[in-house]
Amino acid sequence: MALSGFDIDAPRWDQRTFMGRLWHFFSITDFRTALVSDTRLDEAKMLVHSCRAGTVPPGTSKEQLYYAKKLYDSAFHPDTGDRMNLIGRMSFQVPGGMAITGFMLQFYRTVPAVVFWQWVNQSFNALVNYTNRNAASPITPKQIGVAYITATSTALATAVGLNLYTKKAPPLVARWVPFAAVAAANCVNIPMMRQQEILNGIAVTDENGNKLGHSRNAAIKGITQVVISRITMAAPGMIILPIVMERLERYRFMQRITFLHGPLQVMMVGVFLVFMVPAACSLFPQRCSMAVSKLEPELRDSIVSQYGDSIRYIYFNKGL
Template sequence: MSENTTPNIDIDSPKWDQSTFFGRLRHFAAITDMRKLMASEKELDEAKILVNSYRAGNCPTGVTEENLWRAKHLYDSAFHPDSGDKMNLFGRMTFQVPGGMAVTGLLLQFYQTPGQVALMQWINQSFNALVNYTNRNAASETTTRQMMFAYVTATSTALGVALGLNAYSKRAPPIVARWVPFAAVASANAVNIPFTRQSELIEGVTITTEDGEVLGKSKKCARKGISQVVLSRIVMAAPGMVFLPMIMEHFNKKSWFRRMAWAHLPFQTLGVGVFLTFMVPTACSIFPQRASMSVSKLEQDLQDSITKQYGNKVQSVYFNKGL
């Protein structure tokens, strides 16, 4: 390909404007698409090679802009934005729909006895721990001990909330019992994510200028990023775990539906899948993945360091909030 036909794009920035919600939605719809799970290891490696070649200024002959963006979205779906390492298949955001629908379907179906609650919450928190670790800010190391502490704490929290509310719900309308799994999941997310990423809270996350120049580490940015992720995960789960139980409770009043008990689990699982198909990219789009914070809101030592080095030229810093 001659030089004047070489695609000229910023491969390290998303295709769509990330300052708008709909720009972020288009971006995350592309990189969380569960169909990308079908890509072979060879296709993923080829996508990485193409992206890195273009970054190095060695665009292969015949590559179009469409080819580059297809490769970049495949690369973003499987490789961590900080480390560049290939992520665990089951922890990728592309696995959120099939994985989440299976786990949530079980949560919504088996919620009545303490044994069911314990088993389902253990399965759910095991899946959540894997997702949280896979999508952490990889610039901050998390030890095995910290991971296990986060896992045990979140599972215990979810179990305590679920069993407590389950006991209360026996005196409440049936729909309340169906909402218990969501309350447990929301509570556990508020514990699991911060504990899984506690090294960021202790040491801070790497912050940079708009151009990517490293400025240091900030605990305040870590708190902001993690709180946004917690909210996004709760929003992601909410529609399927709030509205689907209402639908189930409505159908459960029909004798024909009660007779089809065998169909309840697949019905709920598919229903969750429909909700998650839309909610995974939507929840990821609520906040920019490349988060920012005003210099004036940083720790005092960072403010002093940045002002000393750059004066008033740097007004905001940037960091990866994770997913």
Template sequence: MAIYCPSWPELLKMAPDIPLDINIKEPRWDQSTFVGRANHFFTVTDPRNILLSNASLENARKIVHDYRQGIVAPGLTEDELWRAKYIYDSAFHPDTGEKMFVIGRMSAQVPMNMTITGCMMTFYRTTPAVLFWQWVNQSFNAVVNYTNRSGDAPITVSQLGTAYVSATTGAVATALGLNLLAKRVSPLVGRFVPFAAVASANCINIPLMRQRELKFGIPVTDEDGNRLGDSSKAAQQAIAQVVVSRILMASPGMAIPPFIMNTLEKKAFLKKFPWMSAPIQVGLVGICLVFATPLCCALFPQKSSMAVSRLEPDLQARIKENSPGLERVFFNKGL
């Protein structure tokens, strides 16, 4: 009986267009360098990702999941694989795999923050306006902080509600207190009160919305992703890094436009068309955030690490018993 042997052209057609050993669990660029992390986050925070349909998101998830199983769609190129990976990363939580609420995704940061921040900096002179926009801002931050939390432990509605009320109340109270102080300073200095309020509020909102992580810990792994346990110490480092990133992220958009707006409002154009003040302010903030958001996300590696010696004593003992010689553990710090 004759045995059929496919020809080389047929074998080439049967072979996948791309290799099966591309590590799409990690970003495309070297995350040990700031430039590599910046390239990664410019892609992750691309505002165009929030315009993608559910069908596009599900198609990206299928491509990524299939590739991890060794299945490659005919004609798929490496660039298309990486594009699917980044669409997937922009919409699905890295630990739980669940689809994230759209306004909580990092790709929504620029359009949402430019609108809220621009309005906070335009309508800051009266207490009702400060109260309303700080409440809107902290409610948005609460959604972002929950959506981009680290770990896969579930959080109850009661816990989430308590954290939201505590975080928002504390943040709004801080903003109102600073606004009262602002009435004693010059108008230019007063324009910086929203930034001081946002910086202070981030120090309250983020830890409160992620308090479960501080109490129960977040998953820590070895370099290959093998789970070693949960650590509160790792959660403390992760949340501290996120607080610093968020404050610096807000800095350019809240520090540069006040100087520009203070000058523009003395010109004839804005005196004649005062309603243009808010759109101009929003636009200025947006320009700053397009660059500040990815660059500040890149300050610390997403896959953060810490020495085993800094972990809780019981977790250290367990790791030394099961993985002797392991010196560092890794974890998702959240965003």
């Protein structure tokens, strides 16, 4: 089968629909790709670049090309093409997130435990947010440090404050404190880590990828969608699992194996995340759009003066 004209960048699934995006993110957030060696990832990148150049190696099948693109999308940044650090990849969200979230849900009773696990979680989130930023807007080490400290402080203040406040509340309420802290921190961590996009705008293009300028309004829309996605990603496991554990711990057999409660919660969080990571990433299109009428006046006027009414929507990478 001739594959010289194969468009490897054409979405395998319709990205205009939630189900199409879900299948796409099931593919690129597959935690098994986190185990693939750097050598194999670089080979996949070379194959993707060869296909883009129209020089597919003889004997290459379409499935091999799809798999190479899966590895490429899972490990290389869409803006820079550079290989992302392992821990920051979305494909590492399941193993990394299940361990940290499971222990946050298990060790919520004492202030030192709350402080430690919230710090670990925010360190992990900061790396994920930096890795999946819109790389067209560079951020300085100082800004990264401020974002990290601010988000961590927010999470700790929320977690410790609520932990003390809920001492006399029903046990289940106390179990939900980690989620409240995670949600609050996400509302700070992501905008702070991507503050350059809000301050200077992100690159926006027309439907064909031609650059039109930079928009702060587009950045705010993209970052807001990412915040909603991240909170949605964590919500089911961190809200439903405490209810499950609260009921299970009433049984005598669970009271005899308290040392297994932590590992059990880690595994159950993993089950949630296997589905919730791709589902949350699929809530909004990766290639986000915005009506020209909703852009800043100066950018909107510039586009209208050059193109008239021929361009009604602009497009940009919202990040993950």
